[in-house]
Amino acid sequence: MRTPKILLVNDHPASLLALKTLLVNSPQGQDYELITATSGAEALRAVLDHEFAVILLDVSMPGMDGFETAETIHSHPRSASVPIIFITAHYADEMNRLKGYQHGAADYLISPVIPQILQSKIAVFIELAKKNLELEAQKEALAMMNRDLQVQQMQDLKRINAALESEIIERRQAEERAHELATRDPLTSLMNRRSLTDRLEHAIAVSARYGQRLALLFLDLDKFKGINDAFGHDAGDDLLxxxxxxxxxxxxxxxxxxxxxxxxxxxxxxxxxxxxxAAEVGRKIVSAIDTPFHIGSQTIKTSASVGIALYPQDGNTSQSLMRSADLAMYHAKQEQRGSIQFFHEELNMKMLERTRLEQELRHALENDEFELYYQPKVEARTGRIAGVEALLRWHHPRLGLLSGGQFIGAAADTGQLVPIGEWVIEAACAQSRRWLDAGLCFPSIPIAVNVAIPQIYADLPEVIERHLRKYDVPSSSLQLEITESLVIRDVEKATSVLREISESGITIAIDDFGTGYSSLSVLKALPIDILKIDQSFVRDLGKDLGDHAIVEAIVNMARALALRVVAEGVETHEQLSILRDLGCDEHQGYYYSRPLPAHVFAEQMLHTSAA
Structure with missing residues (x-):
């Protein structure tokens, strides 16, 4: 039986040699005969002299290019059905790919090709050619048989041929589906990371060659995880x-x-x-995402934070440019959600410092670098110490003493909030025990500790009970402060956990009240004892009538709910006088005392008692 033939057409000697070597040394190389041509005209002569299973045709050739050659080959009845695969390094865009298919191409590959893919595609046509040659051989044998039998055999052969053609079509469709899955996001059909990286590398090369401007915009949807959790993954997919x-x-x-x-x-x-x-497009995207989304019967509000990196000043490789855009987006989220931010080198330095801080934070507990400072809460009318808040400090070996606000965000990002929070609870119980053992006159006042929402999901009641029991201190010696904005994220879960804690005798305060927009129904449902007015409303008392009205409203609301009120951030006598007149129960701030280490706090309290 004859051997199937492949025609390889390429005017570039190096490319011709590379492809020829690839095909000859292929595991299937012995299954076919390879014929080469270096021009369109030479290819047409070869087509007149031979029958080919498949033609591998370069697009860019002098004189008659690949598209013209393909059109001429397919215009001749003898070669009209010969499959043609274009292989090109210069016509890599989608329009030329479409042009290739319009000229009858079976496939369109971009050089350099992956050997296995090319060999796999050729194998299909070689197999088909073998089948056709077998059919021809059978046809010649059947000619010697009875005419009626020959007709029957030919009908069988046609059915076999149709089945083979159907199989080829199915294989081609499977290849197209596989290519789509490899290069497109399955949900949105947008380019995926792999395709974007390839396109970005090509864009950088073009921009470098022609001095063109290029921008990369990174964006994500703010608070998307919360939306996904609240409304379900189907709603999240619809939103995306x-x-x-x-x-x-x-x-x-x-x-x-x-x-x-x-x-x-x-x-x-x-x-x-x-x-x-780039900034104009960024603003358009922010505005578009800001419009509420309608998902089923729900109206969902979100925003987009956009980071912009420019070529070449923010990176001259795909990796560096993507990293710069990502950092700019992260900065936009930190500064103001729903905004755009260009990359600049300071962001890189901040991110490096943040990463270093996160790494150091992982070892802070085991190195015993944390300490609790204490700030008293004072009765507004009598001046008596009514409680004390434990404030976390980090004796950083490189940066010195850091307050909680300087590293709590990093702790949240690295998953350290729960172990650090448990350390705070244990340290407060241990301090209460030391004050009791020392026989001090103020150990009965509760120590307030701040609790983050992740702790509520980490068996908080059991953690508190374990440390109270370990240091043999009463539950009244502890008080929990929970930020209002954190509580309202999951009111049902928070209510269940806080009620269990409250029933054990521990008082509960809502910290930074007035900034989380909780409703009266939420406050009534929560088992709380104290509202702490956020210092942003106290700061301008006596200067801002609006703040005066807000504080008065909070005090009146607390009275209606039988809650005590503590004002944070009191620094002047004028502020204290106004708070007294409004009926505020307690105050806390620099006016009375800054946060102090335990031993300094104890000395000051003893001195105050003696006075």
Whole structure:
């Protein structure tokens, strides 16, 4: 039986040699005969002299290019059905790919090709050619048989041929589906990370060659995880689909929109007229995402934070440019959600410092670098110490003494809030025990500790009970302070856990009240004893009538709910006088005392008692 033939057409000697070597040394190389040509005209002569299973055709050739050659080959009845695979390094865009298919291409590959893919594609056509040659051989044998039998055999052969053609079509469709899955995001059909990286590398090369402007926009949807948890993953997917559509509607037709995963999207903008164009697109995206989404019967509100990196000043490789855009987006989220932020080198330094701080934080507990400072809470009318708040401090070996606000965010990001929070509870119980053993006159006042929401999901009642029992101190010696904005994230869970704690005899305070927008129904449901007015409302008392009205309203509301009121951040006598007149129960702040180490606090309290 004859051997199937492959025609390889390429005018570039090096490319011709590389492809020829690849095909000859292929494991299937012995299954076919390879014929080469270096021009379109030479290829046409070869087609007249031979029958080919498949033709591998270069697009870029002098004189008659690949498209013209393919058209001429397929115009001749003898070669009209020969499958052609274009292989090119210069016509790599989608329009030329489409042009190739319009000229009858079976496939369109971009050089350099992956050997296994090319060999796999050729194997299909070689197999088909073998089958056709077998059919021809059988046809010649059947000619010697009875005519009626020959007709029957030919009908069988046609059915076999049709089945083979159907199989080829199915294989081609499977290859197309596999390619789609490899290069597209399955949910939104946008480019995926792999495709974006390839396109970005190509865009950087073009920009470098022609001196063009290029921008990369990173964005994600603010608080998407909370939306996903609250409304379900189906609603989250619907939101992502709508967001993808809105983002695509904000960019130019030539821009690339990709989804990296989760709620992270990227926009690649090439050949910019000005870098300000990137900011304009960023603002359009922020505005588009800011419009409420309608998911089923729900109306969902979110926002987009956008980071922008520019080529070449913010990075000259795909990795560095993507990292810069990601850092800028992170900074936008930190500064103001729903905003845009350009990358600058300070962000990189801040991120490096943040990363270093997070690494050091992981060892702070085991190195015993934390300490509790104590600040008294004082009765507004009598001046008597009514309680004390334990405030976390970190004796950082490199940066010195840090307050909680300087590292709690890093603790949250690294998952350290729960172990640090438990350390605070144990340290407060241990201090209460030391004061009791020392026979001091103020050990009965409760020590307030701040609790973060992750602790509520980590068996908080059991943790508190264990440490109270370990140091043999009464539950009345401890008080919990929980930020209002954290409580309202999951009122049902918070209520259940806090009620169990409250029933054990521990008082509970809502910290930073007035900033979390909780409703009266939420306050009534929570087993709380104290409201702490946020210092932002106390700071301008006596200067701002609005703050005066807000504090008065909080005090009146607390009275209606039978709650005590503590004002935070009191620094002047004028503020204290106003708070007394409004009926505030307690105050806390620098007016009375700064936070102090335990031994200094004890000395000051003894001195105050003696006076």
């Amino acid at each position: 689909l709508q967001a993808a559509e809105r983002i695509s509607g904000c960019v130019r037709e030539s821009d690339i929109v990709a989804r990296l995963g989760g709620d992270e999207f990227v926009v690649l903008m090439e050949a910019l007229p000005a870098y300000s164009s």
